[in-house]
Amino acid sequence: MAKIIIIGAGLTGLSAAYHLEQSGYTNFKIYEKESSPGGLCRSVQQDGFTFDYTGHLLHISDPDFEKVINLYINKNNLNSIQRRSFIYSYDTYTHYPFQTNLFGLPTQVIENCILEFIKRPKKLTSKSFYSWVLYKFGQGFAKNFFIPYQTKIFDYDIRKLSASWTGRFVPATSLEKIINGALAPQIQAIGYNSSFFYPKIGGIYNWVEKFGNQVKTKIETNHAVKHIDFKNKLVYFENGNFEKYNYLINTMPLNNLIKMSLEPSNQNLKASGHKLVCNSVINFNLGINRPNLSDKHWIYFPEKKYPFYRLGFYHNFSQHVTPPNCSSVYGEFAYVNKTKTQIHALLNNSLSATKKLLNFTDQEILTQKIINISHAYVIYNFWREKNLAKIHKVLNTNAVYSCGRYGEWKYSSMQEAFLDGKKVASNILGKMGF
Numbered sequence: 001m002a003k004i005i006i007i008g009a010g011l012t013g014l015s016a017a018y019h020l021e022q023s024g025y026t027n028f029k030i031y032e033k034e035s036s037p038g039g040l041c042r043s044v045q046q047d048g049f050t051f052d053y054t055g056h057l058l059h060i061s062d063p064d065f066e067k068v069i070n071l072y073i074n075k076n077n078l079n080s081i082q083r084r085s086f087i088y089s090y091d092t093y094t095h096y097p098f099q100t101n102l103f104g105l106p107t108q109v110i111e112n113c114i115l116e117f118i119k120r121p122k123k124l125t126s127k128s129f130y131s132w133v134l135y136k137f138g139q140g141f142a143k144n145f146f147i148p149y150q151t152k153i154f155d156y157d158i159r160k161l162s163a164s165w166t167g168r169f170v171p172a173t174s175l176e177k178i179i180n181g182a183l184a185p186q187i188q189a190i191g192y193n194s195s196f197f198y199p200k201i202g203g204i205y206n207w208v209e210k211f212g213n214q215v216k217t218k219i220e221t222n223h224a225v226k227h228i229d230f231k232n233k234l235v236y237f238e239n240g241n242f243e244k245y246n247y248l249i250n251t252m253p254l255n256n257l258i259k260m261s262l263e264p265s266n267q268n269l270k271a272s273g274h275k276l277v278c279n280s281v282i283n284f285n286l287g288i289n290r291p292n293l294s295d296k297h298w299i300y301f302p303e304k305k306y307p308f309y310r311l312g313f314y315h316n317f318s319q320h321v322t323p324p325n326c327s328s329v330y331g332e333f334a335y336v337n338k339t340k341t342q343i344h345a346l347l348n349n350s351l352s353a354t355k356k357l358l359n360f361t362d363q364e365i366l367t368q369k370i371i372n373i374s375h376a377y378v379i380y381n382f383w384r385e386k387n388l389a390k391i392h393k394v395l396n397t398n399a400v401y402s403c404g405r406y407g408e409w410k411y412s413s414m415q416e417a418f419l420d421g422k423k424v425a426s427n428i429l430g431k432m433g434f
Contacts, residue, residue, distance in 0.1 A: 001244040004028035004428060005235055008251035009219045010039020011208060011414055012404030015421025016249050017215045023425065025434055029243060030217060031235075033224035037212045039251075040373065041414060043203025047367035049287040049328050050321040054373065055298060055312050056204040057196040058414055064422065065415045069197075072214055073207045078197040079318055085193075087145065087300045088357075095185050096300065098145040099137055099173040102182040109144055110182050116140035117178060127382075132163035137173065149302035152309040155279050155336045156379055165380040165411055168192045192413075198317040208414075225252065229262045230398040247399050247428050251421075253278075253375045253406040254391070269394050275383050276409055279334045281376035282347055286329050287367040288360055293327035306357075307350045308333045326366065329354065334376060375406050384409065401428065 004020065006013045009032035017030045036042075040053045058078065060066050069075065085096040090109060095101040102110045120138035125131045133146045150158050171191045180186055189195065199206035212219075227236040228248070236242045250257050258273030298312035308331040314321045315328050322328050331354055333346055347370065355361065378384075388409055395402055403420045405412045412420065 002027055002029040003246040003432070004249065005243055005245040005247075006030040006249045006251070007225060007235070007257075008032060008039065008404070008407070009037035009212070009221075010251055010404065011041050011211075011417040012407065012421045012424075013037075013039075013249070013251040014208075014212045014215055015418045016251075016403075016425045017217055017219075017421075018211070019422045019425035020429070021216060023429055023434070025429060026217065028217065029220060030215070031220045031223040031225070031237070031243075033222070033252075035221050037219050037221070038205055038208050041204055041208045041417075043205035044369060044371075045203075046369050047287060048323040049285075049326070049367055049369075050203040050314065051285040051328065051330065051369050051371075052204045052314070053371055054281060054283040054330065054332055055310070056414065057193060057198060057317075058204070058207065059192065059196055060415060062415055062419060065418050068211065068418070069207070073199075073210050075197070077200055078207070079200055081196055081198060081297070081317065082189075083194050083196065084295065084297045084316070085299070086296055087302065088306075089144070089301075089303050093299070095187055097171045097173075097190055098300075099141055099171065100177045100181040100186050100188075100190060102178065103185050105144075109140075113138070113140035113144060114175075114178055114182065116142075117173075117175065127162055127164075127385075128159050129161040129163045129166070129380075130159045132166065133158075136170075145302050148304065149300060149309060152302065152304075153334055154377060154379060155334045155338075156277075156381075160381050162380045162382055162385045164385060169411070200318055201320045203314075203318075203321060225260055227262050228257070228260050228400075230400065231262075233399065245399075247401065247431075249424055249428070250395075250400060250402040251404040251407040254402050254409045257395075257400075257402060257407070258391070269391065272387060272391055275387070277336070277379040277381055277384070278375050278406075279336045279377050279379065281332050281334050281373045282343065282350075283371040283373060284331050284347060284350060284354075285369040285371070286351075286354070286365055287322065288327045288329065289325075289364045289366050290327055290360060291325045293329060293358060293360065306353050307346050308353070311354065311358075323366075329358065336379075378406070378409050378411060 006016050043050050043052045086093045087098050092104045094104050116138035121135050124135045133142045224238040226238045233245050255273045255276040294313045297316050311331045401424050403424045
């Protein structure tokens with residue numbers, strides 16, 4: 001028996017294990033359902049190309065996180081990159097973010113955005129994301145970017161979304177910034193992702209693997225959880241093994257954790273697992289036999305005629321993720337409650353639209369990798385806002401601490417996943433008086 005069990009060896013689980021060990025505590029075990037650690041922070045190699053599980057970029061602002069990066073990864077092994085991201089609409093590329101870069105758009109679109117910004121509501125009419133956009137940016141920006149883009153990325157009615165997630169993700173604007181951005185492109189360090197780091201070799205998994213190697217406790221891979229008995233504090237695995245615990249750190253998706261629970265002390269918990277909503281994302285990756293397919297890092301697509309909401313280019317993150325004189329492009333589209341036939345049609349349409357937009361042929365495609373990410377963007381609907389804290393309270397009462405992006409059911413970066421692992425390790429050690 002281990003006093004502490006960690007479910008999931010993604011970045012949060014690895015961080016929890018690392019910080020337990022750094023505190024001198026080793027009476028724990030860590031289990032991972034896949035054959036290797038990393039969670040969604042992983043990369044695949046195929047035909048000389050490296051593809052990530054969609055766009056993972058490394059942002060470093062926390063001193064403790066920076067210390068770990070310097071200790072085990074070394075910034076010399078990372079490319080420091082200034083963002084080159086764009087929006088493509090009205091057959092025009094404009095700089096990101098849209099709300100400060102109208103230059104190049106049709107005159108009537110610019111006029112509409114400026115006038116509606118001036119006339120925008122003076123107060124919020126509801127707590128929905130839709131109302132928040134109108135209040136912050138006005139009907140013009142809402143119509144020309146925010147509503148179509150966010151509807152596409154969530155595949156969910158944005159009138160049923162809370163605005164609580166916006167925070168650092170949606171940069172603010174002002175009339176002065178809008179006018180300046182309508183007269184000339186404003187290439188400024190706006191937004192949390194204006195600069196980032198990316199491994200020089202090996203894709204995003206390169207740094208995660210190096211960090212994971214610092215965990216001395218053996219990671220028990222190929223251990224998918226089947227059931228969790230909260231009352232008797234037992235975890236049962238699909239391979240027939242089981243483990244008893246005093247404290248459970250969970251990093252697998254919260255809805256899956258709840259569905260796997262046996263006879264929880266609060267019977268309402270079981271039903272809540274079906275009410276936690278997220279979308280899924282198809283991540284398509286193409287290796288192209290052509291250099292310099294694009295000079296951009298990524299592009300946002302708000303318009304309906306493009307099935308995907310984003311395209312990105314790995315060869316502009318690192319010169320070592322493609323063979324010589326080649327390029328690579330990744331794309332993403334989201335779905336909720338769609339059939340396999342619908343998803344397949346969206347994928348085919350996405351591939352066709354990508355080839356047409358970027359002007360390459362089937363003959364130039366050297367390799368293709370399709371990745372289905374079942375848990376992608378957490379849906380911040382109003383049920384989540386009202387009930388999430390209650391769910392965690394019940395779990396904590398049962399000595400279960402669910403953390404990380406999907407364990408806590410939130411948005412978070414890789415840095416935040418690292419800090420979540422640190423926090424939960426400190427919290428449990430404090431309860432144990434260690």
